[in-house]
Amino acid sequence: MTRFPPEPNGYLHIGHAKAMFIDFGLAKERNGHCYLRFDDTNPEAEKKEYIDHIQEIVKWMGWEPYKVTYTSDYFQDLYEHAVELIRKGLAYVDHQTAEQIKEYREKKMDSPWRDRPIEESLKLFEDMRRGLIAEGAATLRMKQDMQNDNKNMSDLIAYRIKFTPHPHAGDKWCIYPSYDYAHCMVDSLENITHSLCTLEFDIRRPSYYWLLVALGLYQPYVWEYSRLNISHTMMSKRKD
Structure with missing residues (x-):
């Protein structure tokens, strides 16, 4: 296959x-x-x-x-797996800008929100899904390995907010998964x-x-x- x-x-x-x-x-x-x-x-x-x-x-x-x-x-499946990832302590809602994420990756520094409580990330991710957080104000990131020399392991973004209708899925979602996720x-x-x-x-x-x-x-x-x-x-x- x-x-x-x-x-x-x-x-x-x-x-x-x-x-x-x-x-x-x-x-x-x-x-x-x-x-x-x-x-x-x-x-x-x-x-x-x-x-x-x-x-x-x-x-x-x-x-x-x-x-x-x-x-x-598969958007529903992907969303449910994202919630599971948060529950396992392997994903978190982050508020860094794109520029800050880039800077922190170069310096191999953890985001200030990397260790926020699981319940807090779950609530914020639900707020993202419901359209209660502004576009660009939050992302869901995978908790991978910020010390890894491979930047593709530096807590990649799993979900971002986009208030844009989808050509196939319509207007059901305002959070969209990344390619890497x-x-x-x-x-x-x-x-x-x-x-x-x-x-x-x-x-x-x-x-x-x-x-x-x-x-x-x-x-x-x-x-x-x-x-x-x-x-x-x-x-x-x-x-x-």
Whole structure:
């Protein structure tokens, strides 16, 4: 079981063609299945136009998804697991700004709110869910390892507040999970056997498994492959 997990925040590029070949191709070669999963955790950047485009291109490339799913299909599960994480003392509501979080990570310093009482974080997280806290005034962070040299273990953000309607989930939620929180968990919930990604995600592997171990969830096998590179060709939304 594999998955092709594009974020519907733009049009596909040639790098996605390689990802499709590996995600769908490996599953086909081994008589398995591949999900088309829309990684739709950021409602500010995502549009139905991109969702429709991606499905059209996957079909045009000759691939047949096992199922079409959305990370937002699992928002309730993700929320309940976040509450469980708080109850275990492994997540906390934080009030640092993005600039402060960056500074504290560089200095390997704990947030002033890292050790707040569990009941306090539970109440504040519920206030976040109900829309009672202003956008940007609080986040839910995973209590990982601020002393780790890998910054992807520096208490990553699990949830942030966004008062933005979602193109698939509508206006039910005003808190949205981060990629680092949602990706591994949805892989687990969909019983993915091989979570395939490009090499720049290698440093996220410790965080991927940290969360699944913390919640006692099934752990897929993560396998990284090289990025596609072609001279004089746009290969990514982020890198040229």
